[in-house]
Amino acid sequence: MTLLDVKNLNKQYGTGTVALSNVNFSVKEGEFISIIGPSGAGKSTLLRCLNRMIEASSGEITFDGMKVLQLNKKELRNLRSKIGMIFQHYNLVNPLSVIENVLHGRLGYKSTMKGLLGIYSEEEKKGALEIIELLGLEEQIYKRCDQLSGGQKQRVGIARALIQKPKMLLCDEPIASLDPNASKIIMDYLRKVTNEMGITCLVNLHQVNVALTYSDRIIGVKQGKIVYDGLPQYVTKEIIQDIYGTESGELILDIGGNRGA
Numbered sequence: 630m631t632l633l634d635v636k637n638l639n640k641q642y643g644t645g646t647v648a649l650s651n652v653n654f655s656v657k658e659g660e661f662i663s664i665i666g667p668s669g670a671g672k673s674t675l676l677r678c679l680n681r682m683i684e685a686s687s688g689e690i691t692f693d694g695m696k697v698l699q700l701n702k703k704e705l706r707n708l709r710s711k712i713g714m715i716f717q718h719y720n721l722v723n724p725l726s727v728i729e730n731v732l733h734g735r736l737g738y739k740s741t742m743k744g745l746l747g748i749y750s751e752e753e754k755k756g757a758l759e760i761i762e763l764l765g766l767e768e769q770i771y772k773r774c775d776q777l778s779g780g781q782k783q784r785v786g787i788a789r790a791l792i793q794k795p796k797m798l799l800c801d802e803p804i805a806s807l808d809p810n811a812s813k814i815i816m817d818y819l820r821k822v823t824n825e826m827g828i829t830c831l832v833n834l835h836q837v838n839v840a841l842t843y844s845d846r847i848i849g850v851k852q853g854k855i856v857y858d859g860l861p862q863y864v865t866k867e868i869i870q871d872i873y874g875t876e877s878g879e880l881i882l883d884i885g886g887n888r889g890a
């Protein structure tokens with residue numbers, strides 16, 4: 630079933646930069662998709678237009694039956710509770726503990742007052758504990774987030790997104806600040822979230838080899854346009870060259886190494 634449908638999406642920033650140009654794609658429930666492309670291609674803008682962290686200039690986005698670009702404030706809050714977001718720099722509240730950060734993910738569901746006072750129900754706390762265990766963070770539960778490693782912080786970021794019971798996760802460069810070992814752990818967790826919980830994942834990645842290894846589908850973006858949309862198996866050196874231009878050298882070695890191509 631189609632979960633997300635994007636039609637003729639355009640984004641021009643006030644500066645005149647055209648970041649997205651006539652973008653069209655749709656996403657089925659339960660897909661794991663990586664978006665790849667050089668720096669400045671528009672990957673971040675694309676993800677952020679989907680939950681209206683950035684306002685698109687024109688086009689149509691339908692998510693779970695909702696016309697995203699037409700939603701009022703209250704409807705937008707409802708949309709955002711169904712779309713979790715994961716960031717390169719984690720966006721945690723550092724002086725707070727792991728469990729407090731995870732519970733923060735419930736804020737979209739609470740009145741401002743309860744949220745401000747940090748009042749959570751027993752059920753919410755139980756849910757947070759379950760997700761913390763799922764992400765292997767039970768030993769860190771009361772640690773302040775600024776005492777965690779990068780990989781642990783990103784697992785808190787995933788837990789915070791999951792507690793809102795989203796249908797889709799938008800992951801903007803989730804492993805760009807992590808070493809290869811921590812990156813693998815995070816990608817394995819994201820894949821698990823899709824495989825075991827059925828949550829659709831859209832992931833912006835710089836690492837082509839990681840994208841090819843983990844994804845059901847690859848979307849290649851170049852200068853604000855989708856130039857590849859298909860299976861990872863069909864991503865050839867030529868396609869990488871087309872997407873990345875002069876930056877493609879090392880990336881081609883990457884895909885060569887990955888598949889003996």
Ligand SMILES: Nc1ncnc2c1ncn2[C@@H]1O[C@H](COP(=O)(O)OP(=O)(O)OP(=O)(O)O)[C@@H](O)[C@H]1O
Nearest residue numbers: 642643644646648667668669670671672673674675
């Ligand atoms: N707030 C902004 N105001 C003006 N231009 C912007 C803004 N944000 C991004 N841009 C421009 O829009 C284009 C797309 O940027 P975007 O950050 O979406 O690309 P990206 O593919 O995510 O890049 P990176 O991989 O480096 O994060 C770039 O030319 C960028 O300079």
